Amino acid sequence: MRKTAVVPKSLFRDxxxxxxxxxxxxxxxxxxxxxLVLAVPPASFAPPSPxxxxxxxxxxxxxxxxxxxxxxxxxxxxxxxxxxxxGAATLxxxxxxxxxxxxLLLGARVGSGPLGIFPSALFLSLANxxxxxxxxxxxxxxxxxxxxxxxxxxxxxxxxPKDAGRRGMVLLEIDGLSYERxxxxxxxxxxxxxxxxxRAGYCLMRFDxxxxxxxxxxxxxIMYGDNEDIPxxxxxxxxxRRMRVSNNPDDAHFINARHSNGRGLLRxxxxxxxxxxxxxxxxxxxxSTLPRNSQLQTERALDVxxxxxxxxxxxxxxxxxxxxxxxxxxxxxxxxxxxxxxPRLDRRxxxxxxxxxxxxxxxxxxxxxxxxxxxxxxxxxxxxxxFIGYDEVAHHAGPDSPDAMNTLRGFDRHIxxxxxxxxxxxxxxxxxxxxxxxGQSAGATFRQRxxxxxRRLIDDLTRTDVHVGEERATEAGxxxxxALIAELHAASQHLRSQEGRxxxxxxxxxxxxxxxxxxxxRPQPGMQGGDDIIVCASGNLAHIYFNSVGExxxxxxxxxxxxxxxxxxxxxxxxxxxxxAASDDGHVLxxxxxxxxxxSIGAVTGEDPLAPFADGDLHCxxxxxxxxxxxxxxxxxxLNSAIYADGSVxxxxxxxxxxxxxxxxxxxxxxxxxxxxxxxxxxxxNSADVYALLEAWKRRGHPD
Numbered sequence: 001m002r003k004t005a006v007v008p009k010s011l012f013r014d015x016x017x018x019x020x021x022x023x024x025x026x027x028x029x030x031x032x033x034x035x036l037v038l039a040v041p042p043a044s045f046a047p048p049s050p051x052x053x054x055x056x057x058x059x060x061x062x063x064x065x066x067x068x069x070x071x072x073x074x075x076x077x078x079x080x081x082x083x084x085x086x087g088a089a090t091l092x093x094x095x096x097x098x099x100x101x102x103x104l105l106l107g108a109r110v111g112s113g114p115l116g117i118f119p120s121a122l123f124l125s126l127a128n129x130x131x132x133x134x135x136x137x138x139x140x141x142x143x144x145x146x147x148x149x150x151x152x153x154x155x156x157x158x159x160x161p162k163d164a165g166r167r168g169m170v171l172l173e174i175d176g177l178s179y180e181r182x183x184x185x186x187x188x189x190x191x192x193x194x195x196x197x198x199r200a201g202y203c204l205m206r207f208d209x210x211x212x213x214x215x216x217x218x219x220x221x222i223m224y225g226d227n228e229d230i231p232x233x234x235x236x237x238x239x240x241r242r243m244r245v246s247n248n249p250d251d252a253h254f255i256n257a258r259h260s261n262g263r264g265l266l267r268x269x270x271x272x273x274x275x276x277x278x279x280x281x282x283x284x285x286x287x288s289t290l291p292r293n294s295q296l297q298t299e300r301a302l303d304v305x306x307x308x309x310x311x312x313x314x315x316x317x318x319x320x321x322x323x324x325x326x327x328x329x330x331x332x333x334x335x336x337x338x339x340x341x342x343p344r345l346d347r348r349x350x351x352x353x354x355x356x357x358x359x360x361x362x363x364x365x366x367x368x369x370x371x372x373x374x375x376x377x378x379x380x381x382x383x384x385x386x387f388i389g390y391d392e393v394a395h396h397a398g399p400d401s402p403d404a405m406n407t408l409r410g411f412d413r414h415i416x417x418x419x420x421x422x423x424x425x426x427x428x429x430x431x432x433x434x435x436x437x438x439g440q441s442a443g444a445t446f447r448q449r450x451x452x453x454x455r456r457l458i459d460d461l462t463r464t465d466v467h468v469g470e471e472r473a474t475e476a477g478x479x480x481x482x483a484l485i486a487e488l489h490a491a492s493q494h495l496r497s498q499e500g501r502x503x504x505x506x507x508x509x510x511x512x513x514x515x516x517x518x519x520x521x522r523p524q525p526g527m528q529g530g531d532d533i534i535v536c537a538s539g540n541l542a543h544i545y546f547n548s549v550g551e552x553x554x555x556x557x558x559x560x561x562x563x564x565x566x567x568x569x570x571x572x573x574x575x576x577x578x579x580x581a582a583s584d585d586g587h588v589l590x591x592x593x594x595x596x597x598x599x600s601i602g603a604v605t606g607e608d609p610l611a612p613f614a615d616g617d618l619h620c621x622x623x624x625x626x627x628x629x630x631x632x633x634x635x636x637x638x639l640n641s642a643i644y645a646d647g648s649v650x651x652x653x654x655x656x657x658x659x660x661x662x663x664x665x666x667x668x669x670x671x672x673x674x675x676x677x678x679x680x681x682x683x684x685x686n687s688a689d690v691y692a693l694l695e696a697w698k699r700r701g702h703p704d
Contacts, residue, residue: 025068029064029128029131036123067128097124162426162428163428165428166427168379168426169381169431170372170430171433171434172372172415172418173387174408175386175387176438177390177408178440179206179439180668181405181439182194182672183204190408191408191415192412193412193413193415194415194434198672202673203672206668207669207684207687208620208686209437209438209439209667209686210624211628211667212233213660213662214246214659216246216252220255220688221687221690222435222694223265224261224265226688229631229632231543233246233539235538243536252290253288253289253290256288256289264277264280265382265384265691265698269281269383270371270372271286272286272375272385273386274384274386280384285367285371303374304367304374307370307374308367318366318367325362326354330354343443343656344656345655353396361389361410365389369417369418371385373417376418376430379426394657395440395657396657431697433673433674433694433697434672436669437669437687439659440657440666441648441657441659442648442649443644443649443650443656444656445652445655446540449575454542454639461570468534531547534547536635539653539659539661540640540650540660540663541640541641542640543634543638544636544637546562548562555582555583556582557583559581559636570639571591578609579591579639580599580625580629581638588625591609592606592607599622599626600626610622612663613643613662615662617685623685625662640663641661648664649663
């Protein structure tokens with residue numbers, strides 16, 4: 001049985017990395033002291049001379065060494081790492097160092113008395129904190145050391161031999177990343193950790209996620225093996241006369257409850273940063289559990305939230321990364337505007353998207369990884385965590401853009417952290433599996449190409465007394481921001497420890513209020529227009545509901561009788577690839593510009609409208625579309641955008657990277673697995689098929 005040290009040599013005795021980090025810290029200290037001399041009076045120094053410069057470098061070395069050692073010393077003393085306690089210790093140390101080095105080495109006077117020296121010491125402490133955070137951004141050694149320290153008091157049984165009789169599973173989902181782009185990221189050096197996995201024998205397997213190609217359908221399929229009657233990311237529930245939007249916590253709970261049967265993939269495990277929870281025993285940042293979280297769930301979430309927010313390294317590092325990401329977004333938006341790239345969305349700073357990007361691509365990512373490491377150390381049998389940053393950036397910048405692809409660097413770094421946690425601190429071995437729920441397809445939006453939205457087009461094609469409505473689109477990422485706000489507020493109300501209680505509450509509430517400010521800047525969801533006809537767009541797929549014609553599914557003939565010429569006008573529009581409708585005899589028809597296909601019997605008249613979307617398997621596409629059309633909640637008409645000569649599509653939302661329908665890479669998902677078993681990806685035409693595959697792999701380690 002392999003023994004696992006509490007402080008592995010490979011992590012904690014990497015002197016080369018320490019030397020490089022300290023060298024960077026020393027250079028930063030020299031710059032900080034020069035700035036202190038120039039910017040923080042009163043300070044008087046002797047005239048510059050070689051001796052003074054040498055003594056100044058000595059002072060910089062001493063101050064750098066002391067600041068570099070503060071956190072390790074507190075770790076060695078097993079002191080509680082609370083932001084304000086560490087800040088106070090740092091301020092005291094820097095005050096003493098400033099007095100000693102200025103007097104002994106530089107012959108200078110810095111202020112007079114405690115109040116006089118305080119501004120200089122405060123400046124030195126803050127500057128050192130910022131410098132340390134920036135230098136350590138790429139320092140996996142330091143990150144893992146302090147992240148692991150934070151769970152020493154959480155009941156983790158560190159230093160014990162691994163249990164050879166058990167095996168767990170960690171699933172990391174990269175939302176929206178297609179199989180082809182995953183391969184490109186590895187080939188271009190963006191994901192060295194994944195490259196190393198492939199070299200070690202991992203298999204990269206492509207699968208077709210099916211229709212609709214979006215997160216709620218795919219995650220429900222993967223976690224429950226059944227994604228029936230989820231027709232799109234947003235749809236209209238005619239029977240209950242209400243909109244359903246997958247990233248609304250109440251609707252996510254509705255979807256989860258309808259498919260949960262106690263046999264979910266995550267039973268007895270943990271769900272982190274997902275739409276649904278897969279019957280997990282523990283959930284954090286999971287939309288479907290927010291409306292019904294028990295006090296126990298809240299207290300469990302508090303363990304992670306409190307240790308993350310109050311750990312001076314992990315939270316400080318994340319704040320530094322947030323600042324860096326804002327700068328990156330400003331630079332990328334300006335570069336795109338100056339180069340005149342097309343298509344592009346309005347990314348002027350500041351905008352709601354800037355805040356959304358930072359929260360999803362940095363804050364939620366780091367918090368989710370931190371929570372995943374906790375669950376690994378605690379020994380959760382199965383853990384499913386989602387990275388959502390790539391999907392959000394790709395929606396706004398394009399799935400192939402450097403902006404989106406470079407987000408994968410941060411994901412890859414955290415994949416390495418999770419690997420190291422499994423290797424050195426897990427109570428038993430885990431199979432690490434990386435997968436996506438769907439891909440994305442690029443292209444200018446329908447409005448950008450044709451000057452009007454789909455809702456406006458239908459409004460123009462119908463009578464003046466018919467009112468066409470549409471649910472205002474919102475990105476999924478906003479709901480995860482709201483989830484974090486809700487978790488923070490709930491956690492701050494359930495703090496039991498008196499030690500640091502007020503401080504912890506203040507930090508959590510301040511963060512929550514900041515995030516609420518970001519959320520208030522964006523347009524709020526809601527219906528626009530009337531409800532005679534309702535348009536529900538999800539990427540380049542749209543469901544149209546004719547409520548004024550009937551309360552149940554309305555046939556093609558009934559639509560034609562009420563709105564003559566409407567369906568034909570939609571079919572002939574350049575931006576629409578095909579229209580799906582049910583005839584009076586119950587047959588499901590796919591109608592194109594120069595032909596039609598009867599999905600119920602497979603008969604084709606003229607040119608097959610599905611041929612451009614076949615993607616190598618026309619029969620599979622027809623079966624997927626027939627299944628979608630037969631859902632109770634599907635629209636009376638289902639529209640899919642055209643696919644253009646360059647492979648792009650036209651989203652009916654204002655997103656230049658989209659998914660939900662057919663065309664391009666949006667149905668091309670992947671699984672990266674450790675060669676557990678030979679799998680034929682050609683048999684997977686629905687994400688629900690992935691459930692059986694993962695269950696079979698999972699039973700190797702903990703059979704039910």
